[in-house]
Structure formats: structure tokens, C-alpha cells
Amino acid sequence: MNFDQLNTFISVVETGSFQKTAKTKYVSQRSVSQSMQKLEEELGFELFKRGKNKIIVTDQGQAFFLKTKEMLHSYFVEINSLRHQTTSVHQEFKIGYFSPFEGALMRKQVYAFSKKYPNIKFKITEESIEHLISDVSLGILDMAYILDYGSQEFLTKNLTSKTVFQSTMVIGVSKLNPLSQNNTFPIKALKDKPMLYYSPEKTNYLKHAFLATLPEAYQNIPVARVSTIEQMQTLVTANQANAYYPDGLIQLGSNTESEISYLPLQGNENSQKFKIQSIYPKQSKKCNLIKQFLG
Known part of the structure; x- marks a missing residue:
């Protein structure tokens, strides 16, 4: 696996075509296809479903695409930073x-x-x-x-x-959900939909922290990590899940969505404090x- 393979893979996903990628890279379509097949063999899973004159990115391929773009972006940002380092007074x-x-x-x-x-x-x-x-x-x-x-x-x-900031965690609910009209989020509604939290890397810190604040009857509810804020906001907006957020910091950033209501957890406000x-x-x-x- 090398950078050329990964860049080719990204191009195939973004163009949706081996042929278009081959043209942009001035190589044969067969070369692109062989490179992707070798990448799949190294990874141990399919990136594409191949049909007549079309390809479909698999679920694993889509997940690998997001991770690969993130990794390459971080790599090139770091390289660019190193290139511009100077021995100045900075x-x-x-x-x-x-x-x-x-x-x-x-x-x-x-x-x-x-x-x-x-x-x-x-x-x-x-x-x-x-x-x-x-x-x-x-x-x-x-x-x-x-x-x-x-x-x-x-x-x-x-x-x-x-301590530089403190407030309470709140539950994000789609405005498609009637619960969004409440002043608080009913604790019994925690069992209605999956609960999401954001983390850029695999971690159970926030999951364990959240579950530990709940009554025993709710400590086995499904809680899942999402690796991008955009994905989490989209799933909440579509009313497919709820999520928990640090109140006060939502408003500071650019992530406040008009389609989402942010509600304190009913009867549990004290346990939801954070710093x-x-x-x-x-x-x-x-x-x-x-x-x-x-x-």
C-alpha cells in the first residue's frame, strides 16, 4: 500500500469511474483496476462492487475513503508545516x-x-x-x-x-421529533433511538461517562461513536438518532443547526455537568x- 494507490482510490470514489481516473492520471484503465484489486487484497475486504460499465463503492469502501482522506489531509498539512519551519524568533x-x-x-x-x-x-x-x-x-x-x-x-x-469553561451536557433532538417541542428530554425516551457522541478517534471515554450518569435501568442503551460532526448532525437532523453535546460550546462553534433542538435531560441536569x-x-x-x- 502506498500514497499513489491511496490517491488513485480517492479519485475512483470521487469520479465514480476507473476510466475517468485513468484519464486524469494518464495511465490505462487496466492499470487503475489492477491497482485497486491489489489494494483490496492487502486490506482484506472489497472496496467496490463491479458491474457492467459501472462500479459501486461498498460500505467498507466508503468508510475507508473517509479515513483515507482524513489521513492524507493530516499528513500533507504536517509536511507543509515542516517545510515552512524556520529558525526565526518564533x-x-x-x-x-x-x-x-x-x-x-x-x-x-x-x-x-x-x-x-x-x-x-x-x-x-x-x-x-x-x-x-x-x-x-x-x-x-x-x-x-x-x-x-x-x-x-x-x-x-x-x-x-x-477550568476554562463549564456547563451541562444536553440532548440533540431532530425537530421532526415531537419531543423537540419539550423543555426537557424525557429520560425514558433514551430507549427510543440510538444515542451518538462525537470523537475523532476510537474511544469509550464519553460513552462510559454518559452511561455512568444514568439510572441503572438505562445503562445498557445503545451508544455509538461518530467520527465526523457532519455525520452526527445529519443523523440527528434526519431523526434517526439522538446525540449528546456540551451546551454553551455548541453556540460558540458553527455546528448549531436550525433543524435540531438541544434539551437538558429531564431530572438529570446535575449529573450532566461538565468542565x-x-x-x-x-x-x-x-x-x-x-x-x-x-x-
């Missing part, structure tokens, strides 16, 4: 965040800080909560924004934290910079 500040919700809060702070200190060069990473904790502990990141929700412990002995914590090493060369950034 000081690098590496920050991680968990989701676009915390990302919106981070952007406001980055903007305000950059106005005061234009020589700071920011490097930003989106990762799972577990990955962020690990990267800050190892010094790969200078600090990270963590969604502190439920009763789970996340700080290690070498990390400290500061956004900035975590960073207790002993760090950049402690003063981090404290200035956080105010």
Missing part, C-alpha cells in the same frame, strides 16, 4: 483539543493571544481524550483542552489543570507561556 506552542466544540473555545483564546504575541507559532492537533492526555504527559503537546465529564479520573501525577479543563505538565519549560495564554 516560539512554537503545541495545543491539542478534542472536538470542534472545544476548538471554538480554543480559537477565541488563540486569536486574543496572537494579537498580543504575534511571534508565537501555534501547532494545533485534534485527538481523542486518551490520546491528548498521553501526548501532554509525554511532552508531545504543551497543553490540551479536555472535556471533563462524569466521574472518570483523567489527570496523572505529572499533570495539572485549569473544559486545560491540562499541562506541572514541570514545563513553557509553564509561564501557558499561564499567560490561559490568563
Whole structure:
């Protein structure tokens, strides 16, 4: 498996044709077909269903397409960043965040800080909560924004934290659903549809945190991770699922949808409190910079 294969695969999915991809890459259609067949053999599953003069992307192929685009995008962003690194007076500040919700809060702070200190060069990473904790502990990141929700412990002995935001989790419900007209989301309705949460990487942190806040009778409801905000919002909008969100941060970002109502969980508001914590090493060369950034 190589970059040329993956780029060819992306082109085939986007054009819907081996022939069109072959023309754009100035190779034969047979070459494209053989490359995709070899890729399927390496992966161990079908990417396409082949018919007469047409191809259909399989479910596994569609999932692999999304992951491949995300991976290649991250790779080229990183390469481009390395190409433009200089030995100037810029000081690098590496920050991680968990989701676009915390990302919106981070952007406001980055903007305000950059106005005061234009020589700071920011490097930003989106990762799972577990990955962020690990990267800050190892010094790969200078600090990270963590969604502190439920009763789970996340700080290690070498990390400290500061609360930068707090509110409650709310349930997103399609306005096609009559429940969207309520002031609160009935807890019994948790069994009506699958419950979704967002994470850029595979993680059970938010799933376990959410289930732990519920009465015992509801701790086995189906809860599933979604890897893109767009997919989660679409499924909720179509009334195929509900999802849980950090209230207050939805409004900061660009993810508020007129088709979705965000409701507190009935009788469970206190257990749904969360904090956004900035975590960073207790002993760090950049402690003063981090404290200035956080105010």
C-alpha cells in the first residue's frame, strides 16, 4: 500500500469511474483496476462492487475513503508545516483539543493571544481524550483542552489543570421529533433511538461517562461513536438518532443547526455537568507561556 494507490482510490470514489481516473492520471484503465484489486487484497475486504460499465463503492469502501482522506489531509498539512519551519524568533506552542466544540473555545483564546504575541507559532492537533492526555504527559503537546465529564479520573501525577469553561451536557433532538417541542428530554425516551457522541478517534471515554450518569435501568442503551460532526448532525437532523453535546460550546462553534433542538435531560441536569479543563505538565519549560495564554 502506498500514497499513489491511496490517491488513485480517492479519485475512483470521487469520479465514480476507473476510466475517468485513468484519464486524469494518464495511465490505462487496466492499470487503475489492477491497482485497486491489489489494494483490496492487502486490506482484506472489497472496496467496490463491479458491474457492467459501472462500479459501486461498498460500505467498507466508503468508510475507508473517509479515513483515507482524513489521513492524507493530516499528513500533507504536517509536511507543509515542516517545510515552512524556520529558525526565526518564533516560539512554537503545541495545543491539542478534542472536538470542534472545544476548538471554538480554543480559537477565541488563540486569536486574543496572537494579537498580543504575534511571534508565537501555534501547532494545533485534534485527538481523542486518551490520546491528548498521553501526548501532554509525554511532552508531545504543551497543553490540551479536555472535556471533563462524569466521574472518570483523567489527570496523572505529572499533570495539572485549569477550568476554562463549564456547563451541562444536553440532548440533540431532530425537530421532526415531537419531543423537540419539550423543555426537557424525557429520560425514558433514551430507549427510543440510538444515542451518538462525537470523537475523532476510537474511544469509550464519553460513552462510559454518559452511561455512568444514568439510572441503572438505562445503562445498557445503545451508544455509538461518530467520527465526523457532519455525520452526527445529519443523523440527528434526519431523526434517526439522538446525540449528546456540551451546551454553551455548541453556540460558540458553527455546528448549531436550525433543524435540531438541544434539551437538558429531564431530572438529570446535575449529573450532566461538565468542565473544559486545560491540562499541562506541572514541570514545563513553557509553564509561564501557558499561564499567560490561559490568563
